[in-house]
Amino acid sequence: MKEILKDFVMKIISLEIKCYAGMKIKRWPSESDWANARRLCTFFEYFYELTLRVSDFLYVTSNNFLHELSNMTCEFIDKQESRDLELSKIAFKMQERFNKYWES
DSSP: OHHHHHHHHHHHHHHHHHHGGGOOOOOOOOHHHHHHHHHHHHHHHHHHHHHHHHTOTTTOOHHHHHHHHHHHHHHHHHHHTOSOHHHHHHHHHHHHHHHHHHHO
8 A cells, every 4th residue: 555655656746846847857856855755655644545445335334434534534633733834734725625525
């Protein structure tokens, strides 16, 4: 599972490098890029595993689904209170979209 996340983040980093300011930059990811990739993998790991659990139609029941949604809300709050301001902003934006989805 971590390999899937690593591949995903590497694709994002690769796209960002190619698209940065409209210029094509060809370079290997720096140590800073890798540190950001590890941070993002750690951050999104919970949400990736949650997606796998709730989208497994053979085992999900309504009480499990509600439990997972409740846990996810707690996870949003924990991430928003993080000392890492970038991840906190991401969590806040994710929760805004989550709330918007469930309001409609």
